[in-house]
Each structure stands twice: as C-alpha cells, then as structure tokens.
Amino acid sequence: METLSTTCVIAGGGPAGMMLGLLLARAGVDVTVLEKHQDFLRDFRGDTVHPSTLQVMHELGYLDEFLKLPHARISRVGIDIGDQQFQFADLSHLPTACKFIAMMPQWDFLDFLAGKAKAFPNFRLLMNTEAKDLIAQGDRIAGLVATGPGGHIQIRAGLTVAADGRRSVLRDKSGLTVKDLGAPFDVLWLRLPFKPGDPVDMVGRLQAGQLFVMLYRGDYWQCALVIPKGGNDAIRAAGLSKFRARLKSIAGFAADRVDEAITDFDQVKLLTVTVNRLEQWARPGLLCIGDAAHAMSPVGGVGINLAVQDAVAAANILGPVLQKGVPKFSDLKKVQRRRDFPTKVIQGFQLLVQNRFLAPTILQSDRTPNPPWFLKLADRYAVLRRIPARFVGMGPRPEHVRLGRK
Numbered sequence: 001m002e003t004l005s006t007t008c009v010i011a012g013g014g015p016a017g018m019m020l021g022l023l024l025a026r027a028g029v030d031v032t033v034l035e036k037h038q039d040f041l042r043d044f045r046g047d048t049v050h051p052s053t054l055q056v057m058h059e060l061g062y063l064d065e066f067l068k069l070p071h072a073r074i075s076r077v078g079i080d081i082g083d084q085q086f087q088f089a090d091l092s093h094l095p096t097a098c099k100f101i102a103m104m105p106q107w108d109f110l111d112f113l114a115g116k117a118k119a120f121p122n123f124r125l126l127m128n129t130e131a132k133d134l135i136a137q138g139d140r141i142a143g144l145v146a147t148g149p150g151g152h153i154q155i156r157a158g159l160t161v162a163a164d165g166r167r168s169v170l171r172d173k174s175g176l177t178v179k180d181l182g183a184p185f186d187v188l189w190l191r192l193p194f195k196p197g198d199p200v201d202m203v204g205r206l207q208a209g210q211l212f213v214m215l216y217r218g219d220y221w222q223c224a225l226v227i228p229k230g231g232n233d234a235i236r237a238a239g240l241s242k243f244r245a246r247l248k249s250i251a252g253f254a255a256d257r258v259d260e261a262i263t264d265f266d267q268v269k270l271l272t273v274t275v276n277r278l279e280q281w282a283r284p285g286l287l288c289i290g291d292a293a294h295a296m297s298p299v300g301g302v303g304i305n306l307a308v309q310d311a312v313a314a315a316n317i318l319g320p321v322l323q324k325g326v327p328k329f330s331d332l333k334k335v336q337r338r339r340d341f342p343t344k345v346i347q348g349f350q351l352l353v354q355n356r357f358l359a360p361t362i363l364q365s366d367r368t369p370n371p372p373w374f375l376k377l378a379d380r381y382a383v384l385r386r387i388p389a390r391f392v393g394m395g396p397r398p399e400h401v402r403l404g405r406k
C-alpha cells in the first residue's frame with residue numbers, strides 16, 4: 001500500500017474541507033485534501049454564498065476576482081402567504097463588504113478555492129480518492145486509509161479532519177456520538193425557466209398546506225417544494241400530472257411554465273432533510289467540521305455558511321499550532337467551543353421554525369395559515385428586516401480570517 005505523510009489530512013472537498021485546506025496552505029502548513037468524486041460537479045446542492053463567506057473572500061483578497069464568476073444576487077427575501085405579500089429580510093444594510101447572497105453553482109465556488117490552494121506547493125488535492133477508515137495509534141488518530149485511482153493509500157498525519165459531509169464515514173468510524181434532532185419534512189428540488197418580467201428577489205410561497213421557495217439563478221429559478229418526511233414515494237406513485245398540478249397551484253407567476261419544464265421525475269431531486277450534531281467534535285488527532293459535525297436543516301439555507309465558518313475558526317485556532325507541530329486534544333476541543341454556540345443557536349431556530357411553524361401549518365394541514373406576527377411586523381417596519389438578514393447572512397459569532405492574513 002502506498003503511504004503518504006502530511007501535517008494535516010482533510011477528508012472531503014466540500015466548502016468546509018476546501019476552505020480549511022486553502023487557509024492552512026496559505027499559512028505554509030503541509031495539507032492534503034481528499035475528494036471522493038473526480039470533480040466538484042453537483043446539481044441542486046447548496047449554491048448560496050452568504051455575505052459572511054463573501055467577507056472571508058474579501059479578507060483573503062479574492063473578492064473582486066471571485067465576483068467575476070457568473071452569479072445572481074439576492075438582497076431581499078419576501079414571503080407570499082395566500083395572496084398577501086410580505087417583505088421579510090433586507091440584506092442591504094449588513095456591515096459586510098457584500099450586502100447580498102451570491103447564488104453561484106457550488107462547483108464554481110469549490111473550483112475557485114481549489115485553484116487558489118493549488119498555487120501553494122505545500123497543498124495537495126487528491127481527487128477520486130475516498131477516505132475509508134481511520135488509522136489509530138494507541139488512543140490517537142494518526143491518519144486515514146483511502147482508495148484512489150491507484151488503489152489503497154495510507155495517509156499519516158498529525159491532524160485528520162473529517163469534512164466528508166452529513167454521511168461522514170470517518171465520523172462513523174471514530175465512534176463519536178451523533179445526536180439526531182429530527183426533521184418532519186423533506187425537500188424536492190427542481191428548475192423552472194426564468195422569463196423576462198419575473199421578479200429577481202427570493203420568493204417563498206405559502207398556500208393551502210404547501211411551501212414553495214424560488215431562488216433566482218439568472219436564467220432559471222431553482223425551486224424547492226417542502227413535503228412531509230418520506231412523502232416522495234407517494235408523490236411519484238400518484239404520477240407526473242398530479243405533481244405538475246400541485247406545482248401549478250403553488251408556483252404563482254411561474255405556473256405557466258410547469259408543464260413544459262417538468263416532463264420527467266428525473267428532473268426532480270429529493271433532499272432527505274437531516275438535522276443532527278455531534279456531542280463531541282473531536283478525538284485526539286481527529287476533528288470533525290461542517291456537516292460531518294452538524295447537519296443543518298435547509299431552513300435559512302445556512303449549511304455552507306456554517307461549514308465555511310467552521311473552517312475559518314479551525315484554521316485560526318489550529319493553524320499556528322500546526323505550523324510548529326501536532327495539535328493537542330485540548331486544541332481540537334477549542335474549535336468546538338468556538339463553533340458550538342452558533343451551531344446550537346441556528347439549529348435551535350431551525351427546529352423552532354420546522355416544528356412550531358412548518359409542521360402545523362404546512363405538513364399537517366391543507367389550509368393557508370394566518371401570517372405570523374413577526375412577518376407582519378417585518379413587513380411594516382423596514383428596520384426589523386435587518387434582523388433576519390443579519391441572522392441568516394452573517395450568523396451568530398461571525399469568523400474573521402486571522403491565519404496568514406496579508
């Protein structure tokens with residue numbers, strides 16, 4: 001078996017893993033990132049680059065170049081309940097370099113990070129390479145075993161990071177305990193064409209027991225239909241014409257293009273929603289970050305944002321240690337101490353929305369709900385729209401790049 005040695009090995013080239021890899025590479029740490037796919041292409045994944053992530057790009061000096069990549073901008077979020085329209089969030093007052101969410105294919109974001117990281121000779125990206133197991137040395141994790149194009153490889157490292165997403169293999173192998181917080185719904189993702197004259201803000205439509213969210217993507221709408229947990233099979237069994245009729249009843253101005261756009265269930269992708277978190281994010285030699293440490297509900301669309309923030313915090317705390325040697329278990333625990341609070345606050349908010357609002361008004365009822373008081377207030381007083389904008393756009397305890405900042 002081929003054996004490699006590195007200071008830090010990161011399993012998973014998603015937002016968490018690529019950002020951590022880049023930050024450590026910039027600081028001169030020898031770092032190896034493994035990605036099991038051969039490219040970053042993925043449809044209907046999180047494509048939201050939030051103001052806090054854009055702020056990180058700004059602090060890294062990459063923002064102008066990054067914003068040259070094709071993207072759409074969302075600075076206001078509205079919700080339609082029945083035939084009433086409410087303005088809910090306004091990002092245009094955020095104290096960040098960008099006062100909008102950039103909607104950009106996730107592969108462009110990841111390719112950009114990879115391109116920057118590859119400029120450093122101490123950075124190695126192994127595509128098509130899947131982490132399979134951890135290497136234990138006494139009670140310490142000393143690296144991982146993976147399979148790549150050339151067969152099995154052993155990668156020995158002073159720090160192993162599991163950034164391999166919500167179905168993390170390394171987390172499972174680590175024996176760390178996952179706390180499942182439950183989610184009563186799943187999401188179906190699909191695309192509808194954009195037509196001249198359509199609005200360009202994000203639209204959420206709530207009507208007769210259904211919630212449909214439309215994200216403006218420049219030349220199309222990325223749409224999410226919220227369904228009860230496990231409801232996908234019944235929808236498919238009922239047939240495409242019933243599904244199209246359901247979409248048309250909730251798609252508002254976009255109902256006129258449902259028939260031509262949705263011709264096969266292959267165009268509809270299921271997101272099985274999971275909300276969970278690790279009780280301990282680390283073992284000696286091993287740290288979990290991003291979805292591997294906490295799978296987020298899609299409420300608020302903050303999964304990428306939190307994954308990037310974890311990476312920045314991990315780099316700030318562990319980078320200076322890795323420049324000199326091997327982090328102690330107490331160093332790894334500091335990352336959880338830093339990121340536990342924002343994770344718990346956001347998951348708490350997501351559980352509140354899904355259990356107190358989505359479940360009774362959408363998933364267990366076919367009536368159009370009365371608008372909640374906070375929506376009425378936000379619509380009436382523009383200043384209040386800054387609160388949800390800050391919560392979603394920046395999150396509690398935003399991180400700033402300290403390691404290797406020029």
Ligand SMILES: Cc1cc2nc3c(=O)[nH]c(=O)nc-3n(C[C@H](O)[C@H](O)[C@H](O)COP(=O)(O)OP(=O)(O)OC[C@H]3O[C@@H](n4cnc5c(N)ncnc54)[C@H](O)[C@@H]3O)c2cc1C
Binds near residue numbers: 034305
């Ligand atoms: C359909 C869908 C829509 C979403 N929409 C949004 C959204 O609009 N906004 C938002 O903020 N969030 C969204 N999310 C959540 C968001 O994508 C995640 O929270 C975020 O990507 C987490 O980043 P991560 O780097 O921790 O994990 P991931 O993005 O899951 O990255 C993990 C990476 O590790 C790789 N990998 C997995 N196992 C291994 C292994 N054993 N070895 C090597 N590599 C491995 C995977 O291929 C992947 O590239 C969505 C998620 C889904 C599934």
